Amino acid sequence: MFQVNDMRTSIQQIQRYKNNNELFPVLTAYDYPTAKIIDESGVPMILVGDSLGNVVLGYESTVFVTMADMLHHTKAVVRGSEKALVLADMPFMSYQTNSSDALINASKFLQEAGAQAVKLEGGETMAETVDTLVSRGIPVVGHIGFTPQSTYQIGQRVQGKTVEGALQLVKDAQAIEDAGAFAIVLELIPSEVAEIITNKLTIPTIGIGAGPNCDSQVQVVSDMLGLFTDFVPKHAKPYAEISNAMKNGIGNYVEEVKSGTFPSQDHGSNLSETVLNELKSRL
Ligand code: KIV
Numbered sequence: 001m002f003q004v005n006d007m008r009t010s011i012q013q014i015q016r017y018k019n020n021n022e023l024f025p026v027l028t029a030y031d032y033p034t035a036k037i038i039d040e041s042g043v044p045m046i047l048v049g050d051s052l053g054n055v056v057l058g059y060e061s062t063v064f065v066t067m068a069d070m071l072h073h074t075k076a077v078v079r080g081s082e083k084a085l086v087l088a089d090m091p092f093m094s095y096q097t098n099s100s101d102a103l104i105n106a107s108k109f110l111q112e113a114g115a116q117a118v119k120l121e122g123g124e125t126m127a128e129t130v131d132t133l134v135s136r137g138i139p140v141v142g143h144i145g146f147t148p149q150s151t152y153q154i155g156q157r158v159q160g161k162t163v164e165g166a167l168q169l170v171k172d173a174q175a176i177e178d179a180g181a182f183a184i185v186l187e188l189i190p191s192e193v194a195e196i197i198t199n200k201l202t203i204p205t206i207g208i209g210a211g212p213n214c215d216s217q218v219q220v221v222s223d224m225l226g227l228f229t230d231f232v233p234k235h236a237k238p239y240a241e242i243s244n245a246m247k248n249g250i251g252n253y254v255e256e257v258k259s260g261t262f263p264s265q266d267h268g269s270n271l272s273e274t275v276l277n278e279l280k281s282r283l
Pocket of ligand 1: 028047048049050051052089143185187208218220
């Protein structure tokens with residue numbers, strides 16, 4: 001169904017970034033036009049995050065995101081990109097049940113949606129699942145620290161602030177690397193802990209709310225563009241104010257339709273004088 005596109009970033013390239021001490025950006029995308037802009041901006045890896053539950057579908061948590069949602073949006077991002085590696089998030093309970101479910105669901109992202117890799121949340125307890133996927137040929141990115149799919153259990157807060165908590169994160173990161181993941185997301189953890197993990201691991205760390213000492217950074221595109229304004233996390237830096245631009249544009253459209261200024265003759269088409277005259281004569 002898909003032709004292998006060897007223009008896309010490979011997992012080997014992602015490793016080379018770390019080996020060469022080259023910082024690299026990662027962004028989320030959920031649709032075709034956004035993926036196209038991100039891809040054309042030279043971002044080497046696009047994450048179809050299950051954050052789409054919050055920022056696109058309006059759910060209060062990622063727990064409600066389904067495989068169908070993720071496959072649908074991953075396909076759009078794959079269509080919109082040519083060069084970036086597309087990484088698809090495995091949704092809640094598509095991999096936590098057992099390794100066999102994880103394998104079946106992960107394969108759908110590659111086979112049906114055209115992604116090149118999957119991401120799943122969890123540390124030591126998920127290492128066996130990561131190993132199952134990787135040993136069957138599915139590239140995996142881990143995700144530890146604040147793991148949004150466990151939000152009802154752990155709350156939405158920075159993880160690893162105690163010695164025990166930080167040590168557990170180090171163990172989790174090592175277990176995910178040992179299981180064969182090619183990168184790992186560190187979300188909402190203290191900078192110092194992220195730095196320790198980044199120095200200890202041979203695979204790249206991708207930080208979000210984890211300070212500047214990671215090998216890479218990921219942001220939710222709707223946060224960094226000021227598109228989703230219900231809740232703006234502390235770690236998000238607004239690089240644009242898309243929501244305001246949209247409000248202005250929509251406000252102008254509303255005014256112009258109400259006042260009859262839009263559409264003008266330029267926005268439509270006209271009959272030729274001959275056709276118009278003939279038409280009138282036959283009415
Ligand atoms: O779903 C998502 O967007 C993520 C990032 C926050 C890393 O997992």
